Amino acid sequence: xxxxxxxxxxxxxxxxxxxxxxxxxxxxxxxxxxxxxxxxxxxxxxxxxxxxxxxxxxxxxxxxxxxxxxxxxxxxxxxxxxxxxxxxxxxxxxxxxxxxxxxxxxxxxxxxxxxxxxxxxxxxxxxxxxxxxxxxxxxxxxxxxxxxxxxxxxxxxxxxxxxxxxxxxxxxxxxxxxxxxxxxxxxxxxxxxxxxxxxxxxxxxxxxxxxxxxxxxxxxxxxxxxxxxxxxxxxxxxxxxxxxxxxxxxxxxxxxxxxxxxxxxxxxxxxxxxxxxxxxxxxxxxxxxxxxxxxxxxxxxxxxxxxxxxxxxxxxxxxxxxxxxxxxxxxxxxxxxxxxxxxxxxxxxxxxxxxxxxxxxxxxxxxxxxxxxxxxxxxxxxxxxxxxxxxxxxxxxxxxx
Numbered sequence: 001x002x003x004x005x006x007x008x009x010x011x012x013x014x015x016x017x018x019x020x021x022x023x024x025x026x027x028x029x030x031x032x033x034x035x036x037x038x039x040x041x042x043x044x045x046x047x048x049x050x051x052x053x054x055x056x057x058x059x060x061x062x063x064x065x066x067x068x069x070x071x072x073x074x075x076x077x078x079x080x081x082x083x084x085x086x087x088x089x090x091x092x093x094x095x096x097x098x099x100x101x102x103x104x105x106x107x108x109x110x111x112x113x114x115x116x117x118x119x120x121x122x123x124x125x126x127x128x129x130x131x132x133x134x135x136x137x138x139x140x141x142x143x144x145x146x147x148x149x150x151x152x153x154x155x156x157x158x159x160x161x162x163x164x165x166x167x168x169x170x171x172x173x174x175x176x177x178x179x180x181x182x183x184x185x186x187x188x189x190x191x192x193x194x195x196x197x198x199x200x201x202x203x204x205x206x207x208x209x210x211x212x213x214x215x216x217x218x219x220x221x222x223x224x225x226x227x228x229x230x231x232x233x234x235x236x237x238x239x240x241x242x243x244x245x246x247x248x249x250x251x252x253x254x255x256x257x258x259x260x261x262x263x264x265x266x267x268x269x270x271x272x273x274x275x276x277x278x279x280x281x282x283x284x285x286x287x288x289x290x291x292x293x294x295x296x297x298x299x300x301x302x303x304x305x306x307x308x309x310x311x312x313x314x315x316x317x318x319x320x321x322x323x324x325x326x327x328x329x330x331x332x333x334x335x336x337x338x339x340x341x342x343x344x345x346x347x348x349x350x351x352x353x354x355x356x357x358x359x360x361x362x363x364x365x366x367x368x369x370x371x372x373x374x375x376x377x378x379x380x381x382x383x384x385x386x387x388x389x390x391x392x393x394x395x396x397x398x399x400x401x
Contacts, residue, residue, distance in 0.1 A: 003103045003117045003148070004034040006095070008088045010057060013042045018263075019109035021271050023049045026113045028277045033117050034101075038091060055095065064090035067158075070165040074174045074190035085192045086161060093154040101151070108145040110263045111218075112274060114244050120215050120259040121148055127208035129153035131200060132219040132262075142197040146217045146260045153205055160199045215259035221267040235267055243276040 005026050009019050019037070026035055027049075035052045037043075038060070047054055064087040075082040096104060105117050113120075124130050129149045131142040164170050174190055181188040200207050210216055221235050238245045238261070245258045263271050 002034075003105055003121055004036060004099075004101050005030065005113070005117055006092060006104045006106050007035075007037045007039075007109055008057070008091065008106075009037065009039045009043045009109055010084050010088075011040070011043070013046045016043050016046050016109075018268050018271060019043070020048065021275060022107060022109050022111055022113075023047075023052055025275055026107065027051055029113055029115060030117050036095070038088075038095060057091070060091040060094050063087070063094040067162050067165060070162070072165065072171055072174070074178050074188065076187055077189060077191070082189070082191045086195065089154065089161070089192060090158050092149070093151070093158050096149075096151050096154055103148060103150050106144065106147050106149060107260070108262070110268050110271070111146045112261050112263070112271065113146075113259065114261070114276060115215055115259040120217075123211045123214040124148050124208040126206055128205035129157075130208040130210070130217070131196060132217055133209060142200055143193050143219060144196045145193075145262055145264075148208070156203060156205065157196070157199050160203070161195050164195065164198075215257050217260045218258050218262045221261055221263050221270070222265065235270060236261075238274070240276055242279040245274070245276070 007019060007022065007026075009016065019039075023035065023037065026033075031051075035049075036055055037047065037049060037052055038055045038057050039047060040057045044054055044056070067087065067090060068083070071083055071086075073079040073082060092104070092106065095101075103121075105113075105121065107113060127148065129144075130147050131144055132146065133142055178188050178190070218236075223236075236247050238247055238258075240246070245261055247256050247258065248254075249256065261274060263274075
């Protein structure tokens, strides 16, 4: 059973460097295999891929029409990006139908292949599709960034996705799931990898995840081999033997040979230094020269775009700094006025407090004085009345005595 290698690309032309490297690596290890790239117009202007058939992506625009009508976005990523990642499986399905391909190895543009596609795939001869790792029932996490598929698996997976988005109950489930993640401030992404994992739970197809002792299809260059947790130093430690990558499991001490390495996210910057040719093979001029020429032109265009963008950003930054400086000056003046106002308010409060004390003291003095005078007056009156009572009565004189 012959296996074709398929890449898809949609996006900016300057993002094609990763794809160029992945194509070169796949061709070096598979000089006789069919390699296809389904790419948009922007990518086709810079792709240099001798021996690789480049297919216009627009030819398959209608492949996902039914799915597109029902699509609802449930991801922190941009809607166009997430939707295309799902649509690409419909595009591959139609392409495989059209070319009557028996089996394909689908590779993302950030995956480097280090083996013959037939030799590496022998462990999956009985499988309809392969995924990078088994999903956990509570959290679907299987990935199809480097996966073998036959047409039956593509047909059934696309039908599964269509029926999922056409089912109101599933949409309600996604809404509740996303609401829960939002409430906790978490990240959510219901995209093609989520659906592949969910499909693996219910499908009757034979799904392969790799066999012990066989070359491994790397799930993520940034993650530990055993625990699948993000590595503290950023990426796996790889040793090359005859051009093939090997990694060490720190816990068991087991050495694993990789058929692919997946340079996900920021790990893409490591791709150029991990290009490896098979022992005895040389980098063919018909691959390298067009690649260098195209990349040089793309780099020149990109450099000019970057310079223009950097200039515009610098201008915006200067304007923002000017506004920030003016605002800072205004804030400093406002702080000084506020400080002066606080000082004046404090002085006024102190003056009021002192005046209140003086008024209170004066009032107390007046009341004491008035109280003393009143008391003395009353005391004198009482004394006079007492003396009047003590004075003997005056006898009256009669004329006949």
